[in-house]
Amino acid sequence: MSQQIKEQTSIDPTTGEYGNYYLGIVNVSGGVVSGDGCYDDTGDIIVLIDNKNAINPGFAQLKQFLNIDKTDEYPYVETGKESGPISGSAESHVDLPHVKSIIDGSAKPSPPDVCADFAERLHNDAEMAGIRCAFVIVDTSLGYHALNAFQTTDAGLVFIDDTGVVSDIGTPSTDTPRCVKTVDMEIGQEYVPMSMFPYGGWSSTWDSMGKVLSFQITWDGTWDN
Numbered sequence: 001m002s003q004q005i006k007e008q009t010s011i012d013p014t015t016g017e018y019g020n021y022y023l024g025i026v027n028v029s030g031g032v033v034s035g036d037g038c039y040d041d042t043g044d045i046i047v048l049i050d051n052k053n054a055i056n057p058g059f060a061q062l063k064q065f066l067n068i069d070k071t072d073e074y075p076y077v078e079t080g081k082e083s084g085p086i087s088g089s090a091e092s093h094v095d096l097p098h099v100k101s102i103i104d105g106s107a108k109p110s111p112p113d114v115c116a117d118f119a120e121r122l123h124n125d126a127e128m129a130g131i132r133c134a135f136v137i138v139d140t141s142l143g144y145h146a147l148n149a150f151q152t153t154d155a156g157l158v159f160i161d162d163t164g165v166v167s168d169i170g171t172p173s174t175d176t177p178r179c180v181k182t183v184d185m186e187i188g189q190e191y192v193p194m195s196m197f198p199y200g201g202w203s204s205t206w207d208s209m210g211k212v213l214s215f216q217i218t219w220d221g222t223w224d225n
Contacts, residue, residue, distance in 0.1 A: 011100050013091040016223035021103055021127075024048040024221020025090050026135050033137065033146065036079055038109035038121045039102060040094050046116055046135065047094055048221040049103060049124040054132040059155040065131055066160065067197060071122045072179035074164040077113040090223045103128070115163045119146040122162045126150070135218045140191050142210030147183065149217055159183040161193045187212055 008019055016023030026033040026046045039047040057065070101107035112118045119135050126133035126148075134149040136159065147161040161181040181193035190208040 011096040013089075013096060014224075016090065018100060018103060020052045022050050022052065022220070022223070023090075023094065023099065024050060024218075024223055025094070026137075026218050026221050028137055028216060033116050033135075036110065036113045036117055038112055038117050039099055039124065045093055046120045046221075047099060047124075048120070048135060048218070049099070049127055050220050051127040051130060051132075054127050054130050056151045056153050057131045059152045059158065062131065062150050062152055062158065063196070065126065065129060066162075066180050069122065069125050069162075071112065071118055071125060072162045072164055074111050074118070076115070076118075076164045079113050112164065114146075116146040118163045119148050122148050122160070132219070135221070136215055137218075138185065138191065138215040139213045140210030141213060145191070145209060159185045160196075181206060185212060185215060187214065 011018040011023065024047075026048065033046045037044045037046060039049070098107065102109055109121060109124070112121050123133045123135050132151065134151075136147045136149050138145050138147065145161075147159060147163070150158045150160065152158050159182065161183050163179060163181075165179050178195070178197040180196040182196055183191060183193050185191070189212055191210055191212050192208045193206040195206070
C-alpha cells in the first residue's frame with residue numbers, strides 16, 4: 001500500500017520552508033536590515049526568499065537575467081528608516097500568507113524604496129528564477145549601502161548594485177531607464193558603480209559613494225532567531 005504524501009499548503013512558521021523555498025531575514029551587528037520591505041507587510045524587514053534548486057550562473061546568463069529583470073526601473077525614495085534589533089521569532093515579524101502568495105504568483109511584492117529594498121527584490125527575483133544570489137551590506141566612509149552578489153561559474157564573484165534612479169540625477173533620454181551597475185568591491189578602494197546597460201543621456205560611470213571599509217555577504221539569511 002502506497003503512502004500518500006500530504007501536499008504542503010503553507011509556509012512552515014518554525015523553519016520558513018515552503019516546497020523548494022525557504023525564508024531568511026538579514027541580520028547585521030545584532031539588528032536586522034530594514035527599509036519599507038517589498039515582501040513583508042508586518043515588520044518592515046528584509047525577507048530573503050531562497051530557492052533550494054538555485055544554481056550559480058555563468059556571466060552571460062547573469063547578464064541576460066539582469067537585462068530582463070525590472071527591479072532597477074523603480075525610483076529610489078528615501079524613507080529615513082533604520083535597522084534595529086527585533087525580539088521574538090522571525091515568523092512573528094513576517095506576514096507568511098502574503099509571502100506565500102508572492103511565491104505562488106497570486107500577489108506581487110511592494111515597490112522598492114531604499115537600497116535595501118532593491119537588493120531584497122533583486123535577490124528574490126533571481127532566486128525564483130533559479131539563480132543563486134546574495135544580499136550584501138557595505139560600510140563606506142559615507143555610510144551604509146545595500147547591493148547584491150553572484151558567484152558566477154566563469155567570472156568569479158560579481159557585485160551588482162541595482163538601486164533605482166534618484167530623482168535629482170535627472171531624466172534619462174529613453175523610455176526605459178536602466179540602473180543596473182557593477183562594482184569592483186575592494187577594501188580601501190572607492191565604491192564606484194559602473195553601468196552595465198548604459199542608455200543615451202547616462203554616463204557609464206557613477207560618482208564614488210565613499211571608500212569601502214568593510215562588507216558583509218549574506219546568501220540565505222537566518223530564520224531561527
